[in-house]
């Protein structure tokens with residue numbers, strides 16, 4: 001347990017980490033193009049799974065649907081994890097769910113998980129005023145605004161996995177001013193909590209939860225992970241606008257399916273399954 005900040009260095013993070021796979025090797029770069037790109041290069045070189053690539057700043061950070069991901073130097077958790085899954089490539093979508101749930105679990109206050117793991121964070125022990133929810137498919141929201149984005153990328157060799165990279169960016173210590181025009185839809189943990197967060201301790205919690213979920217997936221427990229994702233989602237039941245590669249759709253979000261699809265009832269009454277897209281929620 002830690003009640004003082006852990007320095008944001010590979011050694012200090014590793015000392016606090018009790019994982020079997022994730023973070024056995026950690027690289028922290030001052031400035032990179034994209035941590036996901038470095039992790040993919042490592043995957044192609046044959047590096048073992050669990051490698052964690054961190055950066056203080058990305059010059060070419062990538063987001064979902066071909067967008068860029070920008071974060072000021074030194075205030076966020078910009079992280080990519082190299083994995084070598086053994087479960088069916090048909091379940092690749094579950095890696096993205098795994099990251100969203102790991103961050104969702106890590107942000108939860110005591111009462112929902114054991115007190116020990118919350119004290120281990122170095123963040124103020126709860127109850128925190130944070131209520132994290134997941135917006136389909138994998139944006140983590142606090143008080144309705146995005147604190148974390150996830151970009152999972154998989155490479156295959158024929159029908160088998162070559163490797164996967166799970167990348168996430170958590171807005172840890174960003175002032176409302178630094179969020180600028182994004183403030184309507186995005187926030188940071190420090191802005192929500194009213195104090196800075198210990199990035200290293202937060203990362204330790206996220207990696208610990210991510211490993212636990214990853215091991216469940218490797219053990220074939222996708223059903224359990226699906227149910228936890230469904231319970232954490234705020235999208236079903238809401239009226240939504242979805243910008244999908246096939247165009248904009250407006251309707252009622254009915255449910256999500258085990259392959260990750262969001263099922264909408266359009267105003268015409270037609271039901272549509274959406275596999276990728278951006279959801280906008282009213283209010």
Ligand code: BTN
Nearest residue numbers: 034061062063064149150167169
């Ligand atoms: C999104 O919400 O669009 C996903 C954003 C993912 C950003 C992270 S930051 C670390 C990793 N490296 C990248 O280039 N992207 C991901």
